[in-house]
Amino acid sequence: MISFLDLKKINEPYETAFQEKLKAVLANGWYVLGNEVKEFESSFAKYCGAKYCIGTGNGLDALVLIFKGYIQLGKLQKGDEVIVPANTYIASILAVLQADLIPVLVEPKLETYNINPDLISQKITSKTKAILVVHLYGQLAEMAAINEIAVANNLLVVEDGAQAHGAILEVESQKSKAESLVTHKIIPKTQAYSFYPGKNLGALGDAGAVTTNDSELAKVIESLRNYGSETKYYNDYIGLNSRLDELQAAFLNVKLPHLDIENERRRTIAKRYLSEIKNDKIIVPNWDLSNNHVFHLFVIRTQSRLALQDYLHQNGIQTVIHYPIPPHNQKALSFLNHLSFPITQKIHDEVLSLPISPVLTMDEVSFIIEILNKY
Numbered sequence: 001m002i003s004f005l006d007l008k009k010i011n012e013p014y015e016t017a018f019q020e021k022l023k024a025v026l027a028n029g030w031y032v033l034g035n036e037v038k039e040f041e042s043s044f045a046k047y048c049g050a051k052y053c054i055g056t057g058n059g060l061d062a063l064v065l066i067f068k069g070y071i072q073l074g075k076l077q078k079g080d081e082v083i084v085p086a087n088t089y090i091a092s093i094l095a096v097l098q099a100d101l102i103p104v105l106v107e108p109k110l111e112t113y114n115i116n117p118d119l120i121s122q123k124i125t126s127k128t129k130a131i132l133v134v135h136l137y138g139q140l141a142e143m144a145a146i147n148e149i150a151v152a153n154n155l156l157v158v159e160d161g162a163q164a165h166g167a168i169l170e171v172e173s174q175k176s177k178a179e180s181l182v183t184h185k186i187i188p189k190t191q192a193y194s195f196y197p198g199k200n201l202g203a204l205g206d207a208g209a210v211t212t213n214d215s216e217l218a219k220v221i222e223s224l225r226n227y228g229s230e231t232k233y234y235n236d237y238i239g240l241n242s243r244l245d246e247l248q249a250a251f252l253n254v255k256l257p258h259l260d261i262e263n264e265r266r267r268t269i270a271k272r273y274l275s276e277i278k279n280d281k282i283i284v285p286n287w288d289l290s291n292n293h294v295f296h297l298f299v300i301r302t303q304s305r306l307a308l309q310d311y312l313h314q315n316g317i318q319t320v321i322h323y324p325i326p327p328h329n330q331k332a333l334s335f336l337n338h339l340s341f342p343i344t345q346k347i348h349d350e351v352l353s354l355p356i357s358p359v360l361t362m363d364e365v366s367f368i369i370e371i372l373n374k375y
Contacts, residue, residue: 001316001317001318002316002317002318002355002360002364002367002368003318003355004318004319004320004353004355005198005355005357006357006359007197007198007202009359010202010357010358010359011204014251014254014255017254018204018250018251018254021036021247021250021251021253021254022247022250024250025246025247025250030246031246031247032243032245032246033226033243033244033246034246036246036247036249036250036253037055037243037244037246037249039249039253040053040055040209040244040249040250040252040253040256041053041054041055041209041244041249043253043256044193044209044211044252044256045211047166047256047259048191048211050189050191050211050212050213051212051213051215051218052210052211052212052213052214052215052218053209053210053211054209054210054212054218054221054222054225055207055208055209055225055243055244055249056207056208056209056210056225056242056243056244057206057207057208057225057241057242057243057244057245058194058196058206058207058208058242059091059160059162059192059193059194059195059196059208060091060094060095060194060208061208061225061240061242062192062193062194062208062209062210063091063092063095063096063132063158063160063192064095064098064099064240064242065210065221065224065225065240065242066095066158066190066192066210066212066217066221067082067095067096067098067099067101067130067158068099068224069217069220069221069224070130070156070217071099071100072220072224072237073216073217073220075129075156076099076101076129076130076156077129078099078100078101079100079101079102079127080101080102080127080128080129080130081101081102081103081104081125081127081128081129081130082096082101082102082103082104082128082129082130082131082132082158083104083106083115083120083123083124083128083130083131083132083155084096084103084104084105084106084132084134085105085106085107085108085114085115085132085133085134085136086105086106086107086108086326086327086328086341086343086344087107087108087113087136087326087327087341087343087344087347087348088134088136088160088327089134089162089322089323089327090323090327090330090332090333091162092132092134092160093105093327093333095132095192096132101130102127103132103336104123104128105327105328105336105339105341105344106119106120106123107119107341107342107343107344108136108343108344108347109343110343110346110347111286112139112141112142112286113136113137113139113285113299113347114133114134114135114136114139114140114141114142115133115134115141115146117142117145117146117149120146120149121149121153124149124153124155128153128155129155129156130155130156130157130158131146131149131150131155131156131157131158132158132159132160133146133157133158133159133160134159134160134162135159135160135161135163135164135167136163137163137285137293137295137296137297137298137299137322138163138164138167138200138266138293138294138295138296138297139164139167139285139287139292139293140164140167140169140292140293141159143169156190157189157190158190158191158192159189159190159191159192160191160192161191161192161193162192162193162194162196162199163199163200163294163296163297164294164296165193165199165200165201165259165263165294165296166200166201166259166260166263166294167263167291167292167293167294168290168291168292169290169292189211189212189213190210190211190212190213190214190217191210191211191212192208192209192210193208193209193210193211194207194208195207195208195209195248195252199296200259200262200263200266200294200296201252201255201256201259202255203248203251203252204248204251205245205248206245206248207244207245207248207249207252208242208244209244220237223236223237223239224237224239224240225239225240225241225242225243226239226241226243227239227240227241228240261358262358263294263295265358266294266295266296266356266357266358267291267293267294267295269295269298269356269360269365270285270287270293270295270298270356271289272362272365272369273298273354273356273365273368273369274287276369276373277300277369277372277373278373279372279373279375281302281303281304281308281375282300282301282302282308282372282375283300283301283302283350284300285298285299285300295356297322297353297356298353298354298355298356299322299351299352299353299354300351300352300353300354301347301350301351301352302350302352303350305321305349305350305351305352308352308375309321309352311371311375312368312371312372315371317354317355317367317368317371318355319352319353319354319355320352320353321351321352321353322351322353323348323351324348325348326341326344326345326347326348328341328344329345354368355368
């Protein structure tokens with residue numbers, strides 16, 4: 001069976017370094033917000049082209065802390081509306097709700113699966129104060145158009161980069177990490193990341209981070225993640241406990257230098273899928289072959305998804321559905337159940353994720369393509 005994602009195999013090359021990091025952390029005796037966290041925050045900020053990085057317990061908390069930080073700074077108020085893509089993973093919407101804000105869903109483009117900038121303006125009201133952009137499956141959203149809308153309407157832009165570590169957008173012949181787009185010179189960029197084990201940059205447990213160029217926001221989030229305290233036992237805000245674990249930071253410090261190479265391997269596999277899958281029943285992703293996609297997931301679409309998934313399983317290929325139920329149909333979000341999003345619904349009914357990872361062999365890729373073309 002070709003695994004959808006073999007985490008054991010992905011982490012095997014780092015096992016010796018992991019063991020050494022474990023020994024170092026044990027020997028140091030500092031287990032919370034120690035040197036490993038500081039090193040990762042510095043390294044990841046530099047990698048992203050951001051001034052600040054604040055490690056958090058997970059990606060959801062990173063988003064929540066951004067919104068709560070903006071509330072503390074008076075840039076958002078409870079009850080404000082936040083534009084969110086309708087087809088995102090539910091965590092994006094949960095973050096808005098947990099900050100006592102109101103999510104307003106907008107359809108994606110069927111070609112890219114990212115939020116459709118042309119539809120954002122239709123949903124902006126006097127209560128709209130922010131746009132939450134999600135770089136879904138690893139492909140960057142259309143940030144130039146989105147930032148233009150944000151500037152025109154005086155809106156904050158927050159980015160969920162949980163699936164897009166290291167994606168690069170080329171703007172006016174200049175290159176910069178997904179986390180530091182040239183267009184963000186207009187709006188102080190702020191992004192949330194997850195380092196869940198299955199991400200392109202994955203820890204060995206839950207972990208997350210916020211990157212930003214906003215010094216005030218960084219300072220508030222650094223306090224909020226630590227019970228709202230900047231100095232021990234002195235609490236300035238009603239915060240939460242969401243600190244990047246020292247050991248997870250140590251593991252991330254080992255893996256970060258290899259991220260670009262592993263992303264390039266994903267792109268190489270994606271190029272083969274795109275050029276060699278020849279089956280009218282299967283729709284492959286839309287990609288311009290630039291570095292704006294890091295292929296956290298390679299998502300195809302088909303009208304007979306379960307039949308295709310079963311066929312692939314019978315031929316020894318494991319696949320995953322990301323995601324079977326759209327947010328507006330979730331029981332937990334019952335207040336959205338009356339809404340209709342046909343493009344989102346179509347995506348959630350048809351998508352199927354193929355294996356893609358740095359450890360997938362070219363022989364395995366060839367076999368997957370062969371089986372797909374015979375379907």
